[in-house]
Amino acid sequence: xxxxxxxxxxxxxxxxxxxxxxxxxxxxxxxxxxxxxxxxxxxxxxxxxxxxxxxxxxxxxxxxxxxxxxxxxxxxxxxxxxxxxxxxxxxxxxxxxxxxxxxxxxxxxxxxxxxxxxxxxxxxxxxxxxxxxxxxxxxxxxxxxxxxxxxxxx
Amino acid sequence: xxxxxxxxxxxxxxxxxxxxxxxxxxxxxxxxxxxxxxxxxxxxxxxxxxxxxxxxxxxxxxxxxxxxxxxxxxxxxxxxxxxxxxxxxxxxxxxxxxxxxxxxxxxxxxxxxxxxxxxxxxxxxxxxxxxxxxxxxxxxxxxxxxxxxxxxxx
Amino acid sequence: xxxxxxxxxxxxxxxxxxxxxxxxxxxxxxxxxxxxxxxxxxxxxxxxxxxxxxxxxxxxxxxxxxxxxxxxxxxxxxxxxxxxxxxxxxxxxxxxxxxxxxxxxxxxxxxxxxxxxxxxxxxxxxxxxxxxxxxxxxxxxxxxxxxxxxxxxx
Amino acid sequence: xxxxxxxxxxxxxxxxxxxxxxxxxxxxxxxxxxxxxxxxxxxxxxxxxxxxxxxxxxxxxxxxxxxxxxxxxxxxxxxxxxxxxxxxxxxxxxxxxxxxxxxxxxxxxxxxxxxxxxxxxxxxxxxxxxxxxxxxxxxxxxxxxxxxxxxxxx
Numbered sequence: 001x002x003x004x005x006x007x008x009x010x011x012x013x014x015x016x017x018x019x020x021x022x023x024x025x026x027x028x029x030x031x032x033x034x035x036x037x038x039x040x041x042x043x044x045x046x047x048x049x050x051x052x053x054x055x056x057x058x059x060x061x062x063x064x065x066x067x068x069x070x071x072x073x074x075x076x077x078x079x080x081x082x083x084x085x086x087x088x089x090x091x092x093x094x095x096x097x098x099x100x101x102x103x104x105x106x107x108x109x110x111x112x113x114x115x116x117x118x119x120x121x122x123x124x125x126x127x128x129x130x131x132x133x134x135x136x137x138x139x140x141x142x143x144x145x146x147x148x149x150x151x152x153x154x
Numbered sequence: 155x156x157x158x159x160x161x162x163x164x165x166x167x168x169x170x171x172x173x174x175x176x177x178x179x180x181x182x183x184x185x186x187x188x189x190x191x192x193x194x195x196x197x198x199x200x201x202x203x204x205x206x207x208x209x210x211x212x213x214x215x216x217x218x219x220x221x222x223x224x225x226x227x228x229x230x231x232x233x234x235x236x237x238x239x240x241x242x243x244x245x246x247x248x249x250x251x252x253x254x255x256x257x258x259x260x261x262x263x264x265x266x267x268x269x270x271x272x273x274x275x276x277x278x279x280x281x282x283x284x285x286x287x288x289x290x291x292x293x294x295x296x297x298x299x300x301x302x303x304x305x306x307x308x
Numbered sequence: 309x310x311x312x313x314x315x316x317x318x319x320x321x322x323x324x325x326x327x328x329x330x331x332x333x334x335x336x337x338x339x340x341x342x343x344x345x346x347x348x349x350x351x352x353x354x355x356x357x358x359x360x361x362x363x364x365x366x367x368x369x370x371x372x373x374x375x376x377x378x379x380x381x382x383x384x385x386x387x388x389x390x391x392x393x394x395x396x397x398x399x400x401x402x403x404x405x406x407x408x409x410x411x412x413x414x415x416x417x418x419x420x421x422x423x424x425x426x427x428x429x430x431x432x433x434x435x436x437x438x439x440x441x442x443x444x445x446x447x448x449x450x451x452x453x454x455x456x457x458x459x460x461x462x
Numbered sequence: 463x464x465x466x467x468x469x470x471x472x473x474x475x476x477x478x479x480x481x482x483x484x485x486x487x488x489x490x491x492x493x494x495x496x497x498x499x500x501x502x503x504x505x506x507x508x509x510x511x512x513x514x515x516x517x518x519x520x521x522x523x524x525x526x527x528x529x530x531x532x533x534x535x536x537x538x539x540x541x542x543x544x545x546x547x548x549x550x551x552x553x554x555x556x557x558x559x560x561x562x563x564x565x566x567x568x569x570x571x572x573x574x575x576x577x578x579x580x581x582x583x584x585x586x587x588x589x590x591x592x593x594x595x596x597x598x599x600x601x602x603x604x605x606x607x608x609x610x611x612x613x614x615x616x
Contacts, residue, residue: 007224039235062216064235068249068273068394070161081193081218081235082249084273085242085393086376087580088550092246095222095236110593111576117569118549119222119238131572131591222548239547240530241426242396264439265422271415272395283439285418315532347543370524372543376557376581378469389501389526389543390557392581393550400554403530403544427530427546 006036006152007062008145009097009121011090011112012046012105012128023126024049024103025056026141032059034149039064039096041089042073042080046103052076064092091115099148102128102135122151160306162299163193163251163275165244165266166200166259166282177280178203178257179210180295186213188303193218193250195243196227196234200257206230218246245269253302256282256289276305314460316453317347317405317429319398319420320354320413320436331434332357332411333364334449340367342457347372347404349397350381350388354411360384372400399423407456410436410443430459468498468614470607471559471583473552473574474508474567474590485588486511486565487518488603494521496611501526501558503551504535504542508565514538526554553577561610564590564597584613 008031012024028038028050038054040047042063051061055076063073063080066089073080083089090108094100094116102109105128113131116123123135126144130137136151138144162185166178182192182204192208194201196217205215209230217227217234220243227234237243244262248254248270256263259282267285270277277289280298284291290305292298316339320332336346336358346362348355350371359369363384371381371388374397381388391397398416402408402424410417413436421439424431431443434452438445444459446452470493474486490500490512500516502509504525513523517538525535525542528551535542545551552570556562556578564571567590575593578585585597588606592599598613600606 037233060233062233062235070250079191079214079216079233080250081216081246083237083239083246084249085237085239085245085396085547085550086553087577088239088242088393088396088547088553090577091239091548091550092235092237095238096224096234107576107579107596109576111573111580114569114571114573114576115549115552118573129593134569239393239396239550240399241423242393242399242547242550244423245394245396261422261425261442263422265419265426268415268417268419268422269395269398272419285437288415345541368541370541370543378558387499387522387524387541388558389524389554391545391547391554392557393545393547393553396547396550399547400543400545403546404532404542 006098006149006154007039007096008036008148009039009093009100010046010050010103011041011093011100011109012103013109014043014045014047016045016049016104020104021049023141025053027101027103027145028053028061029057030141030145032057037062039093041093042077044074048074048076064089064096094121095119097121099151101126101144101148104128124148160190160252160303160308161193161250162190162302163247163254164200164204164257165195165247165254165263166257167263168197168199168201170199170203170258174258175203177295179207181255181257181299182207182215183211184295184299186211191216193247195247196231198228202228202230218243218250248275249273251275253305255280255298255302258282278302314344314406314457314462315347315404316344316456317401317408318354318358318411319349319401319408319417320411321417322351322353322355324353324357324412328412329357331449333361335409335411335453336361336369337365338449338453340365342453345370347401349401350385352382356382356384372397372404402429403427405429407459409434409452409456412436432456468560468611468616469501469558470498470610471501471555471562472508472512472565473503473555473562473571474565475571476505476507476509478507478511478566482566483511485603487515489563489565489607490515490523491519492603492607494519499524501555503555504539506536510536510538526551526558556583557581559583561613563588563606563610566590586610
């Protein structure tokens with residue numbers, strides 16, 4: 001039975017502007033419109049944009065922060081947790097998703113894609129790292145979210 | 155300025171019955187009635203009871219799990235995250251609270267009280283470890299939640 | 309069969325002077341003289357003193373650091389590792405010991421005592437937190453190390 | 463000033479046989495012969511082979527385990543630590559190296575390469591993931607170790 005409220009981890013760089021920011025925001029919006037919950041790393045850039053898109057659409061966005069407190073949480077999160085474990089919070093982000101959508105992204109995103117695959121989460125890439133057949137590649141936010149929900153059977 | 159929705163981490167044993175369970179449930183209820191959010195370790199016992207009390211009162215409970223997935227989340231959580239870091243999730247639980255209420259508890263609870271104090275969170279004990287002047291001792295759920303909100307200035 | 313080279317985690321405050329420093333140094337020396345390996349948090353104070361005692365006696369001291377690099381390792385460690393997980397490295401320190409000796413100590417030490425008990429490591433207190441029957445109390449470095457090795461059956 | 467005993471994190475799959483095992487063993491041997499210390503994840507496959515090569519050559523190999531105890535440490539480690547944090551120990555492995563050599567490898571290795579790059583460690587690939595210009599590619603153990611030491615300026 002597929003989850004009734006799929007958790008979609010949206011990962012990507014902490015700095016994003018222009019098209020990349022808008023793409024992540026669109027991903028968040030589409031996840032929320034389909035009844036999903038956005039999980040992200042809680043900071044800026046792609047994380048903020050995905051949370052923003054989800055909550056602007058009336059959905060829920062949860063941020064999982066690397067810090068010992070919730071002070072750096074972006075302004076668009078419904079809820080945030082603080083792990084206190086630095087980059088090990090990347091593991092928590094992907095473990096908390098039923099599927100992972102990588103939007104653009106730098107080295108931290110790469111680590112999240114690797115961790116996701118290691119713990120058995122399917123990964124969709126929207127302009128992110130090219131990891132061959134291990135990752136589903138989507139050319140647009142619509143197709144990325146479609147692929148993510150499709151991978152979950154919902 | 156005190157937080158508008160204080161996060162109260164409720165920590166305690168993963169097995170609890172009878173009075174202990176009801177005390178934790180009452181703590182959760184009272185936190186929710188005062189507008190607070192319950193954060194807990196997401197499993198059974200005190201964690202379940204606190205989440206149950208909060209959501210039965212119309213509030214929110216967030217569970218932070220030690221596992222690589224959300225499968226063991228108790229049935230009363232509003233949301234759950236999975237850290238994949240075992241007992242290191244205890245650090246995430248206390249970092250995610252603005253204040254910590256320990257209800258009964260065994261060794262894991264002791265570790266959470268120590269971690270909370272280490273990262274600067276005030277701790278209230280309701281029938282938990284006696285740590286002298288480092289912890290506020292409360293004799294009832296009402297007084298424990300009162301002390302917790304008092305320590306936050308709300 | 310007891311371990312041939314018992315790992316003794318020595319935990320305590322990152323600042324220590326005078327008697328406390330000398331006690332931790334003596335603990336490290338005695339562990340090394342009995343063929344044990346000292347494991348510690350790798351920084352200053354009690355951690356440094358225990359490592360110093362061990363290596364001055366020709367033994368081995370391993371430091372497990374909270375940081376993303378080994379830059380803050382004290383000068384007396386044989387080897388150091390960097391966890392990058394902040395206070396979650398306290399869990400690694402106690403998991404890496406077969407037994408834990410707490411020398412003095414503040415909140416971080418309390419967290420380590422709780423985590424040690426949670427993961428099933430016996431704990432010896434030398435002037436550290438009073439946790440009742442859960443911890444063996446020793447009045448001197450000699451008796452602390454004796455108790456630690458006794459608890460391991462060596 | 464380059465480190466006098468560079469720590470080389472050797473990462474790769476927990477199962478390895480034949481050529482892959484021998485390549486990792488050769489990497490370990492060469493690191494030890496140049497005065498380096500091998501750091502690895504402490505389990506089998508590439509981790510075991512690298513530790514074996516290092517200690518067979520008279521060098522030192524440190525294993526950083528995901529478990530709460532050191533029970534699964536491979537037989538060729540000089541020392542081992544247990545983090546208790548599951549796959550978050552991958553972060554500790556790469557943080558503990560001054561440079562990272564990836565030998566073959568599956569998803570866990572990919573996560574280690576991403577984490578290494580995130581925390582600023584140079585990465586050498588010996589038959590591992592193709593990450594473009596972000597990673598130095600070496601065709602043999604000799605060239606991989608040469609590249610690793612070269613990246614450290616030693």
